[in-house]
Structure formats: C-alpha cells, structure tokens
Amino acid sequence: MIRIPCPYCGLRDHDEFAYVGDAGRTRPAIGLAANDRGPWHDYVYLRDNPRGPHLEYWQHVHGCRAIVKVLRDTVSHEVLAAGLPGDALKPDGSGEG
Amino acid sequence: MRRYSAFRLIREAFRGHRAWERAWRDPEPKRRYQVVIVGGGGHGLATAYYLAKLHGVSDVAVLEKGWLGGGNTGRNTTIIRSNYLLDGNSRFYEKSLKLWEGLSQELNFNVMFSQRGVLNLAHSDSQRESFTRRGNVMRLNGIDAELMTREQIRREMPYLNFSESARFPIRGGLMQRRGGTARHDAVAWGYARAADGLGIDIIQNCEVTGFRREGNRVTAVETTRGPIECDKVGLAVAGNTGRLAAMAGLRLPIESHVLQAFVSEGLKPMVDHVVTYGAGHFYVSQSDKGGLVFGGDLDMYNSYAQRGNLPMVEHVMVAGVAMIPAISRLRVVRSWGGIMDMSMDGSPIISKSPIDNLYLNCGWCYGGFKATPGSGWVFAHTIAQERPHALNEAFALNRFETGRLLDERGAGPFPERH
Numbered sequence A: 001m002i003r004i005p006c007p008y009c010g011l012r013d014h015d016e017f018a019y020v021g022d023a024g025r026t027r028p029a030i031g032l033a034a035n036d037r038g039p040w041h042d043y044v045y046l047r048d049n050p051r052g053p054h055l056e057y058w059q060h061v062h063g064c065r066a067i068v069k070v071l072r073d074t075v076s077h078e079v080l081a082a083g084l085p086g087d088a089l090k091p092d093g094s095g096e097g
Numbered sequence B: 001m002r003r004y005s006a007f008r009l010i011r012e013a014f015r016g017h018r019a020w021e022r023a024w025r026d027p028e029p030k031r032r033y034q035v036v037i038v039g040g041g042g043h044g045l046a047t048a049y050y051l052a053k054l055h056g057v058s059d060v061a062v063l064e065k066g067w068l069g070g071g072n073t074g075r076n077t078t079i080i081r082s083n084y085l086l087d088g089n090s091r092f093y094e095k096s097l098k099l100w101e102g103l104s105q106e107l108n109f110n111v112m113f114s115q116r117g118v119l120n121l122a123h124s125d126s127q128r129e130s131f132t133r134r135g136n137v138m139r140l141n142g143i144d145a146e147l148m149t150r151e152q153i154r155r156e157m158p159y160l161n162f163s164e165s166a167r168f169p170i171r172g173g174l175m176q177r178r179g180g181t182a183r184h185d186a187v188a189w190g191y192a193r194a195a196d197g198l199g200i201d202i203i204q205n206c207e208v209t210g211f212r213r214e215g216n217r218v219t220a221v222e223t224t225r226g227p228i229e230c231d232k233v234g235l236a237v238a239g240n241t242g243r244l245a246a247m248a249g250l251r252l253p254i255e256s257h258v259l260q261a262f263v264s265e266g267l268k269p270m271v272d273h274v275v276t277y278g279a280g281h282f283y284v285s286q287s288d289k290g291g292l293v294f295g296g297d298l299d300m301y302n303s304y305a306q307r308g309n310l311p312m313v314e315h316v317m318v319a320g321v322a323m324i325p326a327i328s329r330l331r332v333v334r335s336w337g338g339i340m341d342m343s344m345d346g347s348p349i350i351s352k353s354p355i356d357n358l359y360l361n362c363g364w365c366y367g368g369f370k371a372t373p374g375s376g377w378v379f380a381h382t383i384a385q386e387r388p389h390a391l392n393e394a395f396a397l398n399r400f401e402t403g404r405l406l407d408e409r410g411a412g413p414f415p416e417r418h
Helices: A038-045 B006-014 B042-055 B087-101 B103-107 B125-140 B150-156 B184-197 B241-247 B310-323 B325-329 B372-385 B390-395
Strands: A003-006 A010-013 A018-022 A053-059 A067-073 A079-083 B032-038 B060-063 B118-122 B146-149 B172-176 B201-203 B208-214 B217-223 B228-235 B254-266 B274-276 B283-286 B291-302 B332-343 B349-352 B358-362
Touching: A003 A067, A003 A079, A018 B291, A053 B291, B032 B042, B042 B060, B042 B184, B042 B358, B042 B372, B060 B184, B060 B228, B087 B103, B087 B372, B087 B390, B103 B184, B118 B125, B125 B146, B125 B172, B146 B150, B150 B172, B184 B201, B184 B372, B208 B241, B228 B241, B228 B372, B241 B254, B241 B358, B254 B310, B291 B310, B291 B332, B310 B325, B349 B372, B349 B390, B358 B372, B372 B390
Parallel strands: B032 B060, B032 B228, B060 B201, B118 B274, B228 B358
Antiparallel strands: A003 A010, A018 A053, A053 A067, A067 A079, B118 B172, B146 B172, B208 B217, B217 B228, B254 B291, B254 B332, B274 B283, B283 B291, B349 B358
16 A cells, blocks of 8 residues: 555545646646647657656545645655645655745 | 477477477677567567568567566466457457467467457446447457347356346346467467577567667667667567656657456366456456456556555455456465556557657557567568558557547546556
C-alpha cells in the first residue's frame, strides 16, 4: 500500500484516492491561434514518463475529495513529498513550496 | 541450425542426450551492424528473424539488457486472439493470429499454440448487442466469431456463475474459437534459435545506455559492452520505452503502468478455454500444469516497478470469485507485475520516428503477447523498406497529431483506462 499524506486529512492509504495523472504538464495559454495545434497535442498526449521521481495528482475521493499533488518515485513507489496543487514540491519531504 | 524432429529425439535418447548443441550462439558484439534491435523479447527477436528471413537483412544485432524473454514476454497471461472492432487493429491482429497458426512449423520449435477458444462474457442486453456488432464486424473481415447464448455457454463452461442470484448474470458471450494460448518462453526461444540460425547476433547482458547522434540520425548505440555503430536502430522495449525515448530525446504518447498476473495451485482440468469477465476486468485460462493463470486491471498509477500492490490483488480476486464461485478457496501460488507501455488510445505504435533512422515498436498496453509474430513481421518490413506496411499504417506515431486515433475502448487520452 502506498501511503499519501493528504494536506487536509493526514497520512492515508492510496486506495482512498483516485489517480488523476501527470502533474508536470502545462496547459496551453488562452488565445492560441486555432490552427496552432502543437501545444495542445503536446499537452494532451505527450508525457515525460520518468523512471524515478514523478509529479502527479491524486484525488482523495474517499476523504476530503481534494486534489492532492504528490511527488512519488515510480520505481520504489516511495512518496517523496505531497501538497496542494499550487505547491512546488521538492523531494526533501517538506511538502511546502 | 540442426533441425529438431521426432527422429532426432529418439536417436539422441539412445545416445544419452549428449549431442544436443546449444540453441543459439553467445557472440561478442561486432563494431558495426546494419541494423541494431534494442530489446530481446518476443517482438525484438521476431523482428530480427523476419528481417533476415523475408528482407535479406541478416547483419543484425539484438541487444538485451538481461536474458531473452525476461521482460514482458515472460510476464503475461499468454492469451492470443484477434477479436477487434476497428479496421486498423482487426487486420493486423488477424495477420498475427495466422502467423501463430503456422509458427511451430516455421520456427521448428514447439510454441505450444493451443487454439482452445477465447470467450468474452456479456452480462447485459447492451453488452450483448455491442458484442453482436463486434462479432459481425469480425465475420465481415473474414475472422471467425460466434455468438453464444447463456444455455450454450452453460453446457460448455458449467463452472461459471449461473446462479439466479448472481449480481451480474451471464446473458451470452462472444467466442473466437481460433484464439487461445501459447507457451511464452518458447516463443522467445524459438525466434531466437531461428534468427541465430539465419546469422543474427543475439547479445544478452548488454544494456543500452545512450545514443550517439549526428544531425537527425543515430550513428551508434552506447551500451554496457561498448559502442555499436549502426545504420538503423529499432526499439522494441515495451515497458522501458520511456527511458529509451528519453535517451534519444523523444517525448512519446506513452505512460508506464504496472499490471499484475497470478497463478493458482494446480487443479484437474477445469477451465478448457480462455474466459473473460464482462462485468469487471478479469481473464483466466488453465495452464498445462493445471494452475489457473489470471489477471485483471492495472494498478492505475505510473510505475516502473515489476511488482504490484495489494488493493488490486483484492480487486482481481473479487472479480474472479464473482465469475467462478468455485475458486473461492483456491490458493494463489505466485503473482508478479509487468510494466505496460500504455499508449494514449490503447493501440500500439509501430512507426518511423522523428529521428531519421530510429524506428519505434511500443505502446502495446495489455496486448503485446498475441501480437508478437505480427509485430515482428510488420516492424521488419518498416525497418527494411523504410516505410510502414499496409497492416501497420494505422499505428503511425503521428496519428495523435492528425486525429486518426485507434481508440478501441473509447476511453480518451487516459492511458490507465485502456
């Protein structure tokens, strides 16, 4: 079981959460020209898919229902840091920007 | 390559089995090859075999970081079928199934292909109707499909849950009789032996650590056994595509996820077919040793760890017992995880890449094993002819830009849902 420190509820099992996906992507700016599909293609389909620390969103569906940002190692499954979606997580476990 | 035969088996038996030669050589890598295939699983070895056999390209090295078939080739549930709906998929998987049908003879190696039939169960009227549509499409494409009623299924598979109180009663099913299973290791070994016999170098314990680039070309592959120059590189490393693509400076529409599989203790013959549950994700067959081989959903988060987590173990067991209540006391003896290349539309990518002489074979999601012969066949064509075959045109990398997605399940760009 992966244990995720929810910023509202504390340390919880990962089966209380639903996986949302990669949090490292940037949504294209509003006002992009209609025929400029490149940034949208990159945003919707391409992934870094790293082997190692991975920034991702989980939703605490069986808890506070908040979206939680998690930095997790994809090889060891160790949670390195967790925080709110706006936080810039660092792998020192602080969970604060 | 000296051929295996019943005659030879008898002769060697009388000579104490001392004259068998090794099945493939263990060569030192040469300084340069025409084609380097990265990944010594079923797909990479099949590609090398068809390159030499059909395209006359035998100056080929297959690089494998561990041992042959030690990745996903040895970590699947060995199911083979071609019951697809969409045109791009259906013809490709049928080609693959046809190759399976002659594979043991072709390779002179028994891959134990058993056409025991693959049955998808339907549990509602709407599911039965969607299976009817898929079955009709299959038959129009010349692929065998058979709709079965609840009573027909009950006669053939009496062990399924036919109780009146079942939460998801069986309403019917779609059967492909030509589908079945094969011996996964034998597929890798058979292709390796046949490829080696055609002069291909299979190099194990040789991990790729980088690519040497010149302009928009790869000139050499850096490995733990030194650099190897090449004219063309083919990647067939499903599960590790993300890592290799990053070394080549590519971002791909792929996420790596872990999928678990399980084997139970041995039983007398009980499950004569491959059966899949329609009300949850569960599929089961029985191995020749008697163990039930089964699996279910992904663990649902990005992972490169070849092991899974307990909530999904419970989820799979619940689905299994709902489908076959008789197995509720059965003990599981082994479980393992394999890393799936989950693509953004659930279909594979067999394609040229943005780098001129780098070719991609990836994104197999759950379905790579059944595709092994077909994948090697079209990938060899793509590499040798420098253009895709008609059978893998639909698997182009640029389909995510053009919008020609092959989304069999209609789940959208959420790789874990395919």
